[in-house]
Amino acid sequence: MSAQTLDTPTGAPTKVVAPIAWKYPIVYSVLALIALIFFGLIGRAGDTTFRIATGGDFFAIPDLVVSAKATGLVLSLILVVMAAVSIWFATRRDDLGSWFPVTFGIVFVLSFLAWAGGGSGGVIPLTTLLAGALALSVPLIFGAMCGLIGERSGIINIAIEGQLLAGAFLAAVVASVVKNPYAGLLAAPIAGALVAVVLTFFAVKYWVNQIIIGVVLNVLVVGLTNFLYSTVLTENPELWNSRQKLPNLPIPLLSDIPILGRVLFDQNILVYIMYVVVIALQIFVFRSKWGLRMRAVGEHPKAADTVGIKVNFTRVRNTIMAGAIAGLGGAFFTVGSGLAFGKEMSAGQGYIALAAMILGKWNPKGALFAALLFGFSKSLGNTLQSIGTPVPNELLLMLPYIVTILAVAGFVGRVRPPAAEGVPYVKS
Amino acid sequence: MTTDISPAAPSPAPPPTAEAKPGRQQTLIQEILSGSWLVTVLAIVLALLVGGVLIAFANAEVIAAARNFFSAPGAFFSTVFSTVGDAYSALFRGAIFDWNARTPERAIRPLTESLVNGTPLILTGLGIALAFRSGLFNIGGQGQVILGATVAGFLGYALSLPPIVHMLIAAVGGIIGGAIWAGIAGVLKARTGANEVIVTIMLNSIAGYLLGYLLKQSWFTHTQSANPQSRTIDESAQMFLLLPLPFRLNFGFILAILATIFVWWLLERSTIGFEFKAVGANPHAARTAGISVAKVTVLVMVIAGGLAGLAGATQVLGTEDKLTGGIAGSIGFDAITVALLGRSKPLGTFFAGLLFGAFKAGGYLMQSQTGTPIDIVLVVQSVIVLLIAAPPLVRTIFHLPAPVLKRKES
Numbered sequence: 001m002s003a004q005t006l007d008t009p010t011g012a013p014t015k016v017v018a019p020i021a022w023k024y025p026i027v028y029s030v031l032a033l034i035a036l037i038f039f040g041l042i043g044r045a046g047d048t049t050f051r052i053a054t055g056g057d058f059f060a061i062p063d064l065v066v067s068a069k070a071t072g073l074v075l076s077l078i079l080v081v082m083a084a085v086s087i088w089f090a091t092r093r094d095d096l097g098s099w100f101p102v103t104f105g106i107v108f109v110l111s112f113l114a115w116a117g118g119g120s121g122g123v124i125p126l127t128t129l130l131a132g133a134l135a136l137s138v139p140l141i142f143g144a145m146c147g148l149i150g151e152r153s154g155i156i157n158i159a160i161e162g163q164l165l166a167g168a169f170l171a172a173v174v175a176s177v178v179k180n181p182y183a184g185l186l187a188a189p190i191a192g193a194l195v196a197v198v199l200t201f202f203a204v205k206y207w208v209n210q211i212i213i214g215v216v217l218n219v220l221v222v223g224l225t226n227f228l229y230s231t232v233l234t235e236n237p238e239l240w241n242s243r244q245k246l247p248n249l250p251i252p253l254l255s256d257i258p259i260l261g262r263v264l265f266d267q268n269i270l271v272y273i274m275y276v277v278v279i280a281l282q283i284f285v286f287r288s289k290w291g292l293r294m295r296a297v298g299e300h301p302k303a304a305d306t307v308g309i310k311v312n313f314t315r316v317r318n319t320i321m322a323g324a325i326a327g328l329g330g331a332f333f334t335v336g337s338g339l340a341f342g343k344e345m346s347a348g349q350g351y352i353a354l355a356a357m358i359l360g361k362w363n364p365k366g367a368l369f370a371a372l373l374f375g376f377s378k379s380l381g382n383t384l385q386s387i388g389t390p391v392p393n394e395l396l397l398m399l400p401y402i403v404t405i406l407a408v409a410g411f412v413g414r415v416r417p418p419a420a421e422g423v424p425y426v427k428s
Numbered sequence: 429m430t431t432d433i434s435p436a437a438p439s440p441a442p443p444p445t446a447e448a449k450p451g452r453q454q455t456l457i458q459e460i461l462s463g464s465w466l467v468t469v470l471a472i473v474l475a476l477l478v479g480g481v482l483i484a485f486a487n488a489e490v491i492a493a494a495r496n497f498f499s500a501p502g503a504f505f506s507t508v509f510s511t512v513g514d515a516y517s518a519l520f521r522g523a524i525f526d527w528n529a530r531t532p533e534r535a536i537r538p539l540t541e542s543l544v545n546g547t548p549l550i551l552t553g554l555g556i557a558l559a560f561r562s563g564l565f566n567i568g569g570q571g572q573v574i575l576g577a578t579v580a581g582f583l584g585y586a587l588s589l590p591p592i593v594h595m596l597i598a599a600v601g602g603i604i605g606g607a608i609w610a611g612i613a614g615v616l617k618a619r620t621g622a623n624e625v626i627v628t629i630m631l632n633s634i635a636g637y638l639l640g641y642l643l644k645q646s647w648f649t650h651t652q653s654a655n656p657q658s659r660t661i662d663e664s665a666q667m668f669l670l671l672p673l674p675f676r677l678n679f680g681f682i683l684a685i686l687a688t689i690f691v692w693w694l695l696e697r698s699t700i701g702f703e704f705k706a707v708g709a710n711p712h713a714a715r716t717a718g719i720s721v722a723k724v725t726v727l728v729m730v731i732a733g734g735l736a737g738l739a740g741a742t743q744v745l746g747t748e749d750k751l752t753g754g755i756a757g758s759i760g761f762d763a764i765t766v767a768l769l770g771r772s773k774p775l776g777t778f779f780a781g782l783l784f785g786a787f788k789a790g791g792y793l794m795q796s797q798t799g800t801p802i803d804i805v806l807v808v809q810s811v812i813v814l815l816i817a818a819p820p821l822v823r824t825i826f827h828l829p830a831p832v833l834k835r836k837e838s
Contacts, residue, residue: 202814213817215567227486230801402634408622
């Protein structure tokens with residue numbers, strides 16, 4: 001609520017002042033206190049080693065060895081200062097911008113890492129941690145983009161899970177038969193799009209509840225791929241399911257940047273496609289005729305129809321295209337990671353992609369960061385499990401799900417889905 | 429996500445065709461042809477056909493016969509029929525009656541196994557159906573089953589009480605566990621409008637990790653074993669068998685019957701059930717009529733979660749005898765299809781649960797005897813539900829007439 005004037009019954013306008021938004025300062029303060037007490041004051045003795053270099057670096061950066069307790073103390077004091085700043089800004093009713101939570105999050109994670117690495121003598125491989133985070137995020141990002149296009153057009157797509165799995169399956173099989181990973185890359189979108197065809201067929205033609213079809217399609221794809229895996233693929237794995245890996249294509253110069261360069265620009269083509277898809281969607285959803293029509297159809301189909309937009313055609317076309325994107329994401333499980341197809345290898349990632357989309361408020365950029373958050377926390381869980389820390393791995397892995405629930409419940413900011421999603425459009 | 433998810437199969441009702449009064453016999457035939465149960469039967473038949481095509485397609489002998497299709501088409505078809513026939517007859521022998529068995533007990537054991545497999549599906553399916561009828565989409569069956577099994581299992585070996593009492597207390601614990609887990613989603617939905625689909629999906633994952641964490645803690649598992657599993661449930665807490673030992677049919681099945689009756693009574697005979705259905709049909713109208721939608725939302729989720737929790741309890745106290753990471757299997761997700769197949773009606777869900785339980789029991793025998801993977805069952809099940817969700821599609825395939833509008837509602 002911004003400041004505005006209201007007419008009181010007496011007729012004299014009174015100025016209404018927006019209440020102070022205490023939510024974020026409280027969250028920051030609590031987190032800063034946790035960091036100060038646990039990572040700083042109580043702390044753990046010993047040193048924490050941050051390993052930045054990886055094996056094939058051009059020039060090796062030495063490991064960063066710091067005292068766990070001192071680092072924790074310094075970083076948590078920074079957090080306390082930041083929390084104080086947020087309180088000051090809140091009382092002035094000022095906005096802090098989006099860099100503030102990001103910085104706060106990074107410092108908090110670093111202070112946590114300094115604490116977690118101490119004592120155990122473990123080495124925290126920063127580059128591996130970040131590379132793992134990106135790798136775990138790739139299918140999520142593709143899936144979230146798919147869900148976003150569907151829902152912006154008014155079709156709820158719960159079948160992302162099935163589309164990822166179908167994409168992974170077909171990519172593995174085609175790549176294996178043709179003996180070329182890039183062939184798998186071409187096949188994966190077809191699989192995802194096929195699932196979307198069934199989805200839209202039932203949703204648009206027969207008006208079946210879209211969540212129901214989505215759930216059932218997921219089961220169907222699991223059943224089909226499991227069945228084919230157990231019969232055809234296992235009978236002759238050399239032909240049908242041999243491993244094919246997309247080669248890494250390092251981008252000159254950019255990939256030589258320490259840490260981030262290695263993580264972001266020494267990847268296979270699928271990851272570069274992902275960058276393009278996200279950037280393109282961020283532009284096209286909000287600044288193109290296609291995007292405007294898509295949002296119109298998803299928000300107010302009747303109005304869109306009135307001005308001559310073919311509502312159902314737009315929905316079907318967009319959802320099928322989105323399915324192709326999700327199929328590409330599925331290819332990352334197999335040809336993207338150099339693995340053979342395995343039963344149910346999407347392992348619920350499609351549902352997480354759905355959550356990332358909602359957490360990102362149906363924006364490509366937001367969904368990207370939400371998916372990265374999921375990927376990072378999972379990668380963090382894996383890393384900490386391997387070095388052994390006092391925090392149970394499972395509790396860490398739960399974190400993104402809890403964050404999503406809090407987000408959906410409105411604690412992180414209210415989310416509003418497209419108004420007409422899930423409602424079949426019937427011309428009357 | 430929209431909040432108003434209409435209950436199962438909100439397919440468009442094609443306009444009534446029979447305006448003129450046809451003869452009595454004609455009406456009867458028309459009613460049979462357009463009845464929803466015929467659609468159900470046809471959907472099952474179609475799905476089995478699809479499954480048969482897949483089984484034949486994946487079979488090496490059939491592929492070999494197909495190579496010689498033009499020289500010996502008869503051999504091809506007989507191979508197809510024998511392959512598919514073998515698979516489906518094994519499915520039947522595993523699910524209903526095994527005529528190849530050596531003893532009469534073994535011959536009828538498959539039927540009881542179907543009931544055992546159906547029990548948790550029925551219970552969880554009832555919870556999901558109840559939520560459907562109230563306009564809520566409860567995908568969280570899995571998490572609720574896990575929580576129910578966790579609490580019931582823990583009480584089952586942590587307490588020491590006399591028989592029956594112990595079992596009942598553990599089962600009630602399971603109900604409470606599931607109810608709390610679903611209640612979280614209900615309260616969040618009622619208070620903040622948080623979409624229950626997303627919240628329950630997230631709660632599923634959290635429940636899985638929670639159980640994984642607990643199974644590593646020795647205070648919880650009461651065992652020093654390195655495996656992530658608990659101590660065996662006390663004899664006093666196990667659900668007693670209804671038949672002597674080669675059979676696994678237990679008290680859980682009685683609970684499933686009782687729960688079916690309870691949900692029927694709740695929906696059809698109680699005031700609160702009427703409120704549930706009113707909110708499901710039109711939350712705005714229900715609110716105008718003075719029904720508290722928030723209260724209904726929370727209550728529905730709590731009851732649904734309780735039913736799923738009871739399913740978890742029957743699983744751990746009746747079928748398995750210890751808590752493991754895979755205790756819930758895929759019950760929570762299978763139950764969604766059960767509720768859809770049962771058209772969200774208590775009795776329908778009961779029979780759908782039995783059918784899927786039979787598929788599951790038969791699938792094991794089919795897999796071990798004919799090498800046809802049990803996953804074909806998933807395909808058949810999902811095709812059934814897809815077809816049932818779109819009755820006009822089935823009618824188009826079989827050229828059936830559109831349904832006659834019944835006068836029952838008036």
